[in-house]
Amino acid sequence: MHFKQIHHVAIICSDYERSKHFYVELLGLTVIQETYRAERDSYKLDLRIGDTDQEIELFSFPNPPLRVNQPEARGLRHLAFVITNMDETVEALTHKGITVEPVRIDPITGNRYTFFADPDGLPLELVEVIEC
Structure with missing residues (x-):
């Protein structure tokens, strides 16, 4: 398999x-x-x-039914999208009225990442992956 x-x-x-x-x-x-x-x-x-x-x-x-809105609840935690330019993507989302959390650095991978939410509060993540 x-x-x-x-x-x-x-x-x-x-x-x-x-x-x-x-x-x-x-x-x-x-x-x-x-x-x-x-x-x-x-x-x-x-x-x-x-x-x-x-x-x-x-x-x-x-x-x-409503989604359980606790970050560490069982089940799907979030959906992550790969992007190649964090600054441009955050700016574009913000320009469209979407609130984006501050960008952080993953201490394990070194990748930049951040979160925003869909209209029902589902957490969506952006992960910047720079292509070599």
């Missing part, structure tokens, strides 16, 4: 149009397909991350 990469990450949002705007218009992810599932009163939006085959599946459901 050999796992090659993550295929997708699924996110359930509380306000579909607000989250769609955030991920598509503000973060610039590409829409692959949008599906309305009448039997579930639910949207499923497939989004491509950059020039990869990796995807985010954005779901809406009527009245989803």
Whole structure:
């Protein structure tokens, strides 16, 4: 058995149009397909991350329960995106009205990183990886 990469990450949002705007218009992810599932009163939006085959599946459901908002709670802790220029990315997000935490240095890898949140408070991380 050999796992090659993550295929997708699924996110359930509380306000579909607000989250769609955030991920598509503000973060610039590409829409692959949008599906309305009448039997579930639910949207499923497939989004491509950059020039990869990796995807985010954005779901809406009527009245989803709140996310446990403790950083060290069990389950998915955060979703991290690789970027190549931290300063430009932070500036672009800030210009779009997105609050970004101060940039830090990972003491183990030496990479610069920071966090911001989606409209439902899901922590999203930026990790600067300089290509050689």
